Amino acid sequence: MADEALLKVQGVETYYGNIRALAGVDVEVHKGEIVSLIGANGAGKSTLMMTICGSPQARTGQVIFDGEDITKVPTHLIARRRIAQSPEGRRIFPRMTVLENLQMGANLDNLKYFKEDVEKIFTLFPRLKERQSQRGGTLSGGEQQMLSIGRALMARPKLLLLDEPSLGLAPLIVKGIFEAIKKLNQEEGLTVFLVEQNAFAALRLSDRAYVMVNGKVTMTGSGRELLANPEVRAAYLEGGRH
């Protein structure tokens, strides 16, 4: 594990109007790690992802990326520091083609690496290649998810934020996406911070993980530790099975 944290979230509180969504969150992501964040609906996981990107900005606390305080930096400038996000709800541009959506991801470099990078994405998700001239809005949920991740990767991120990459996907595709993440992490040293409902898969994939409840981090540890932790098992792994 690298000693210098790539991303450091310290005592962050985020509000929607008067409602406090994050109640003092501390999270660290080191270079080359895969870190996951698990928790129930409404725990504030997606809010944390968006707060890292400055939309909304944290009211108190700090977000430090690569040694610099980005808490009050506008969203588009945070993106230009190479934090890419595949956000909740995928947020594909519905009236742009698949290729144009990917071009949007590559805008930071003015499409300089577009050709080689897009080939990588197409190898990763061959479905996107078949659909490249189709409009984003006409894709199935799974295809949109692939496109959303692909678009984020096109930015050549230092830190990739994935919000529920498995949501609404068939198990086989989920497996494929998780393998792709692992591969990018191992081969290219991509740092990944992901939010997942699918806690089992996320914990197995991750070096470390955080558990979030009601806007607070309640537990942290390596993926294996949390997988073995009885509380985590009861709440997030076996909860639905009875």
Next chain:
Amino acid sequence: MEYFIQQLANGLTLGSIYGLIAIGYTMVYGIIGMINFAHGDIFMLGGFAALIVFLIVTSFFAGVPVALMLLIMLVVAMLMTSLWNWTIERVAYRPLRGSFRLAPLITAIGMSIVLSNFIQVTQGPRNKPIPALVSDVYHFGAITISLKQIIIVVVTAVLLTIFWYIVNKTPLGRAQRATEQDRKMAALLGVDVDRTISITFVMGAALAAVAGTMYLMYYGVASFNDGFIPGVKAFTAAVLGGIGSLPGAVLGGLLIGLIESLWSAYFTIAYKDVATFALLAFVLIFKPTGILGRPEVEKV
């Protein structure tokens, strides 16, 4: 038949001007969901800027070639109105972003009044004439087509092509479309949303300035309240074509221009506006999103 073709040519000319203005309405609506009611007055400002440039240039240099003259008028008018519209967006609309929906709309109406009154005070309330710049006419049998009309249609076509290219093929256009479709996501991808919106206002104003210059050249007068009726017509064109749709704005503009001239030719000219707005009502009954407009619902 000749009479009909003649009216078609007249309608096309008028329609080109409406189309150029309508694009400004439709683009701004597309990107921030607001009707910029001051856009008609931006068009009027464009005409005045062109007129003033004309007067300045002719008072210093006699015998400037007409083509060069028109070019100078166009360029200066485009720059001036762009600056105006950029400033208006900055001071009057941007602070209200995120406010309730009606607020920028009311401000836009206020801005429209400010602009027309500003011109009325500084330039006087009377019509300002400009000598005929281009007076050549061509006869094809019984049909008369003036060089002015040809210039208007050609300039419009060229600008629309450039414009279409920018919106569809360049990174700037992509950023504009992304901002239009999902502002938050665009920002997450590094698009400077505020700057993109400013550029949209600037582009709309530049096209309106061209329309203003053409209008001035075509009719030979400029007046402080020129922004109102052509502004409303262009707005109607944008709605008729489907607000938010660029080809729709052009199509709507052409349709309104044609209806106006054909109605004036075959029926009473006094009711030409009634015909235009009746058509609008008729289309909206059967196609509430306009001719090329898309329904608001998107698959999520």
